[in-house]
Amino acid sequence: MSASQYRRQLESKRKQRVDAEKKAGEYRTKETDKRTAAAKARAAGEKAKSSTTRSSKLREAGRAEDAAATAGKEAGRWQGKASSYAKAEADLQSKLAKAEQSEADAAERRRQRDQQQAARRSAAETSALERRMSQTEAMVDTALRDLPTPKQEKLRVLILGAASGGDLRVGREQKRIRAAVESALHRDYIELDVRPAATTADLLDGITKFRPHVVHFSGHSDDDLIEFEDEVDEHHEGVIVTARAFAAAVKATDDPPLLVLLNSCNSAAQIDGLVEQVAPFAIGMADEIDDGDAIVYAAQFYSAIANGQSIKSAHLSGQAALQLAGLSGSELPTLAWAHDVDPAITVLVRGV
Template sequence: MKKILILTANPTNTKPLRVSEEVREIKSAWERSLNREQFEISIGEAVRPQEFRRTLLDHKPDIVHFSGHGGGEQGLALMADNGEAILVKPDTLNDFFEIVQGSFKIECLVLNACYSEIQAEGIYPYVDYVVGMNQKIGDTAARQFTQGFYDALFAGESIETAFKYGRNAIQMENICEHLTPILKIRTNLDFQAISASLKDIRLESFDGQVSLNSSFYIERLNIESNCYQTILEPGALIRIKAPKKMGKTSLMSRILNHGVQQGYQKVSIDVWSPETLTDISTFLQWFCAFISEELNLEVQIEQYWKKFLPNQQNCTKYFSDYILTQVDKPIVLGLDDIDEIFSYPQIAGEFFKLLRSWNEKGKNSDIWQKLHIIIAHSQEVYAINFDINSSPFNVGFSVELGEFNQLQVKELIKRHGLNWSEQEIQKLIDMIDGHPYLLRVALYHLAKGQLTLDEFLKKAPTEEGLYRDHLYKYLSILEDNQNLKIAMKEVVKSDIPVQLDAKIGFKLRSLGLVEAKENKIIPLCNLYRLYFSDRLSN
């Protein structure tokens, strides 16, 4: 028999929630079920922190359902003794469920509270399935999710299937919040019991994007889920900005794949050949031809390209009258490394005006709403010579990728089968912070047993280290640009944040060598400080 524990909290100083109705929905679904004898339901209302702990220890439930208020980073709202809210911080909840894991097993935790994805992110290493909300969720949507989830669960369906029914229940009521619930699934591997040998974990190459089926891809809080929701909006435009090797391409491939799963056709461009960048006419004709080929359409440039019409107009007509008309499904178009065009300002300016105009058309035109665009770039667009207001770079949904936080670093370490102490984890972070690529390189070699952590730390900022090619590439770039070299030398030699010329700061950030601290600049990680302090002094 599976035990289900329902906990609610609706503090007096918060917006009233209809949590009692949600409880009734679960009990009603249980009473209707032909399998109700397989489940036992217990309820705890107006729970305070001590009751939260005691009811879990007393009942040792398989499934825990919490209904109440969430505040993201601020915490989950339980009841204080005076009836008002007391916020339990994410780290505190993470620690609690880590302790619980040693006492008994919770199969599933449902956090039916706004912005609870951050709690789900921290708890799922200790619970098999955790449901959270990636944004604010309305009362009606929350209840519909609960209905669909427990109808399926009591009918004998799996947690994953029940989750899908829950989302679909929201959708069937024409509520546009069905992508708000997210499901975090703990890997089947017991990382505490795994050695770092290759026979236990299949390590993957750290070069290039992280493959779609990789267990080493780490989701960032709210980013993937928000992108998946946004890309399905009519005429959607998503902009992904991050320094090099931060995971732009890996994220884009997942958004494209999500579109495919929803029945969209995808086209991805990640190579911008100088042969096509000679003039705007050649470039736009190549662009149209490439997309036609990718969609298995006959290339009909000559038929649609009118000699006396502007190139942008020809390109727009080719899309509206041919591509978008011939294809009966929405198209999701990924433009990766688009900043390679920045070096061709005349072409870049005209092309970006075109993308902006298509996005504007999508607000009113059914045919243009079929085109969903993702743009990824490293360089700061404000440092480039074109009109930002006639480009796609200040419209649409903006995503900026940074380094992994400490929880994400810990999770990646676990997935490499390394059972490290907090001190060892901190040593790694002190050297390379949460840089995704630097972490993948280090953990790949450490998991293979090719060197110890102390050996890695000693050699990392030297020519003997794992990053010698990576660091030398950046050194060559700095040596070729004296302004960048002088600025980087100033940054790594200073113990406090440095004020730089805005354009120079933008370029160093685009390279991924520094980060902003308010309006000043510091090295991105200690690896760069140590290496460039030495090399730029010689």
């Protein structure tokens, strides 16, 4: 429970205690008044010469004493409530102090994490710049790889989504990608194999059976790991796969993909290894990316690919879509490529 919730509960409990103490005081005052009235009536009855008057005063004294006893019981009941409220108030005060400390600690952790993310983003940008410069220099002296011209067959895209904790909208992303492709110019030349709740078995089966040209993953990842799901129906902790194991699985085929797209947090750290070992092109995210930003980028990227754009243009189009939507993650998608290929002239889909 948050500190603000504890504060509201504490304020409510304090008001209940004050009201109970006030009620107890009112009943104590009433008890005193009634006992005083009873004493006066009894004294008057003892002094009365008439038996009728004496009886009347004694009855009046009895009623006052009964009322005093009732008021005393009510005062005790309300005092008990006040004590109970005071105990609960002290317990809430202790919990509030712990919650405030916990939130302060969390704020400090967020501050440190933001600093680390800023440092990682800066390092990723520097690395990307150095990589591009190195690639440009290498391309001057090296002939570009003779990538095969797209055959008159559909571009096969394997889309893997994993969110075992239910905290990511991978289904929404897959729906947006499908809609973007279906409304594109060359929609008939793309085939999607969409696998939500993807397991490592789905990865291997998709690679060997579907033989994708593009492998797309959306879910959780980090600098050197990717998280798949397990074969269970309820929310659960994901199956952690190292970046090395993932790369080994993707290249375990006679027809390796041309592009691997990791639409997941901090995955840009993995793309250099992918272009060296697995595919000539790879895309990853330079830092943590919001769910909505990842969805917008992916939908626009595949829309541009299906419209016959090059990989580079599709990547720039996805970044532009984020900027046009006023989203903050446009600098996170990072494109890497092998030194002997050029994303500006590599087109994955061509119409007849």
